[in-house]
Amino acid sequence: MRFRAGVLCIGMIWISGCGSLATARSSTLSAISNPASPHNTDYLEYQQGRLTKAQLLDRLPHIAMVGDSLSRDFYVSSLVSMIWRSKMNHGRDWFLDTDPSANSVYSLYERLAEETPLVAWEYSSGGGRVDTGGGGKRFLWFWFPLHFSQQTDLILAEKRFPDLVLLWIGHNNLHWEWFVDPRRPEEIETGLQKMAANFRKDYTRQLGRLVERAREQKQRRAFIIFGLVNFKSFFEARDAAERLRKENPNLYPYFEVDYKHYETMKPEYRGNMMKLALMINEELRAMVGEFNRKLGDDSPVRLEYSDALATADFSDVESIHRIDAWHPSIKGHSVLAEAAFGALRPSLNFLGIVPLQKNTDSR
Numbered sequence: 001m002r003f004r005a006g007v008l009c010i011g012m013i014w015i016s017g018c019g020s021l022a023t024a025r026s027s028t029l030s031a032i033s034n035p036a037s038p039h040n041t042d043y044l045e046y047q048q049g050r051l052t053k054a055q056l057l058d059r060l061p062h063i064a065m066v067g068d069s070l071s072r073d074f075y076v077s078s079l080v081s082m083i084w085r086s087k088m089n090h091g092r093d094w095f096l097d098t099d100p101s102a103n104s105v106y107s108l109y110e111r112l113a114e115e116t117p118l119v120a121w122e123y124s125s126g127g128g129r130v131d132t133g134g135g136g137k138r139f140l141w142f143w144f145p146l147h148f149s150q151q152t153d154l155i156l157a158e159k160r161f162p163d164l165v166l167l168w169i170g171h172n173n174l175h176w177e178w179f180v181d182p183r184r185p186e187e188i189e190t191g192l193q194k195m196a197a198n199f200r201k202d203y204t205r206q207l208g209r210l211v212e213r214a215r216e217q218k219q220r221r222a223f224i225i226f227g228l229v230n231f232k233s234f235f236e237a238r239d240a241a242e243r244l245r246k247e248n249p250n251l252y253p254y255f256e257v258d259y260k261h262y263e264t265m266k267p268e269y270r271g272n273m274m275k276l277a278l279m280i281n282e283e284l285r286a287m288v289g290e291f292n293r294k295l296g297d298d299s300p301v302r303l304e305y306s307d308a309l310a311t312a313d314f315s316d317v318e319s320i321h322r323i324d325a326w327h328p329s330i331k332g333h334s335v336l337a338e339a340a341f342g343a344l345r346p347s348l349n350f351l352g353i354v355p356l357q358k359n360t361d362s363r
Contacts, residue, residue: 031117032056032060032117037117038116038354039059039060039117042056042059043056057119058160060116060117060118060119061116061117061118061119061163061164061351061353062118062119062120062121062160062161062162062163062164063109063112063118063119063120063121063162063163063164063165063166064120064121064122064123064155064162064164064165064166065095065096065120065121065122065123065124065165065166065168066123066124066148066151066152066155066165066166066167066168066169067095067123067124067125067128067166067167067168067169068124068125068126068127068128068129068145068168068169068170068171068172069124069125069126069127069128069171069327070168070171070229070327070328070336071093071094071095071122071124071168071336072093072122072124072125072126073092073093073333074126074327075254075321075323075324075326075327076254076257076258076261076323076324076326076327077254077323077324082126092104092105092333093105093107093122093124093333094107094108094328094332094333094334094335094336094337094340095107095108095109095120095122095124095166095337095340096108096109096120096122097109097110097333097337098110103330104330105330105333105334105337106334106337106338107333107334107337108337108340108341108344110337111337111338111341112341112344114355115348115353115355116353116355119160121155121158121162123146123151123154123155124151124168124169125145125146125147125150125151126145127145127172128145128146128147128148128151128169128172129145129147129148129169129170129171129172129173130147130148130169130170130173130199130202130203130206131147131148131149131202132202133147133149133150148169148202148203148206149206151169152206152209152210155210156209156210156213161213161214161217161221162221163220163221163222163351163353164221164222164223164224164344164347164348164351165210165221165222165223165224166223166224166226166340167207167223167224167225167226168226168228168309170199170203170228170280170284171228171229173195173199173280174228174264174273174276174277174280175262175263175264176188176191176192176195176264176269176272176273176276177263177264177269179191179194179195180192180195180272182268182269188272192272192275192276192279193279195276196276196279196280196282196283197283199280199283200280200283200284200286200287203283203284203287204287207223207225207287207291208291210223211223211291211295211301211303214301215295215299215300215301217300218300219300220300220301220302220350220351220352221300221301221302221351222301222302222303222304222347222350222351223301223302223303223304224304224306224343224344224347225284225287225288225303225304225305225306226306226307226308226309226310226340226343227280227281227284227285227305227306227307227309227310228277228280228281228309228310229277229309229310229312229314230309230310230311230312230313230314231270231273231274231277232274233312233313233314233315234314234315234320235270235274236314236315237314237315237316237317237319237320237325238265238320238325238326240317241255241317241320241325242255242325244317245325251322252322252323252324252325253323254323254324254325255324255325257324258324258325258326262326265326281307281310284305285305287305288303288304288305289305291303302347302350304343304346304347306343308339308340308342308343309336309339309340311339312335312336312339313335314328314332314335316331318331318332319331319332319335320332
């Protein structure tokens with residue numbers, strides 16, 4: 001098996017960054033063995049020995065996730081723990097959780113798997129950001145974050161290009177105090193505008209690489225570009241966590257450590273952080289519009305900007321993690337999964353992925 005830094009989930013098949021392969025459950029094959037399944041013909045070919053399992057899985061819908069720590073089961077803790085969790089702890093997040101128990105994340109993968117068997121690849125990396133790179137190999141991937149260009153490299157290296165690519169990355173680009181002197185308030189507005197413009201340029205470069213490959217496929221492909229998280233509601237939850245921590249100092253043990261990793265979260269910097277996030281979201285919206293104008297109405301490639309995650313309500317303190325009061329909790333991941341799933345239907349329709357039955361799961 002080729003060594004990968006991503007994570008693959010096919011039904012209940014797992015391939016993690018360390019290359020381990022678990023046994024597939026019967027649920028995926030059972031689903032496509034149903035005569036009502038659009039993949040039943042493929043299943044019959046597989047049963048007759050005319051397709052290998054790999055060839056059969058290649059015919060299923062493929063979905064990929066580009067992102068950062070907000071799309072992973074991640075939170076701030078000790079350095080060794082964070083490195084291990086960021087690289088090896090996959091599948092317990094809003095995109096790719098497969099645990100059916102009621103106290104786990106009801107993920108986007110699980111919701112979508114109720115409508116169609118699929119192959120899901122997770123490339124999200126803790127600390128990942130929209131970078132200026134044009135790609136390139138990251139040999140020490142286990143130690144360093146995988147940024148947008150490296151995640152793009154991994155997708156482009158696959159023989160099977162995804163049908164649907166979800167992108168939710170850029171939260172680590174909001175360190176505005178790194179580039180703009182807070183002591184010079186007259187320069188802040190111009191500085192934020194420049195940061196947003198540069199963000200769009202770098203994002204466009206990597207998205208363009210993916211779109212170009214999608215065009216080469218000569219088949220329908222779709223991209224959903226999600227706006228950055230609703231920081232207003234997030235800070236409401238964090239303020240509530242701080243009040244609880246004053247009553248009980250044992251709560252949220254890494255609350256203050258967060259500021260060492262992300263100084264922009266400090267109260268005196270938050271206003272401009274939220275402002276920059278909104279500016280970036282507008283740049284993303286405009287960027288998608290520009291791509292679509294160039295592609296034309298009859299293009300087999302569809303791009304959509306979605307504010308589903310940018311408007312998801314995170315104001316409930318239970319939505320943020322009990323360790324760092326920063327990253328999503330199980331409840332927070334489920335909120336994100338519900339919001340993201342609600343944004344998929346236009347792209348799924350475009351790709352011809354039609355649900356067999358209405359989702360009635362009561363989780």
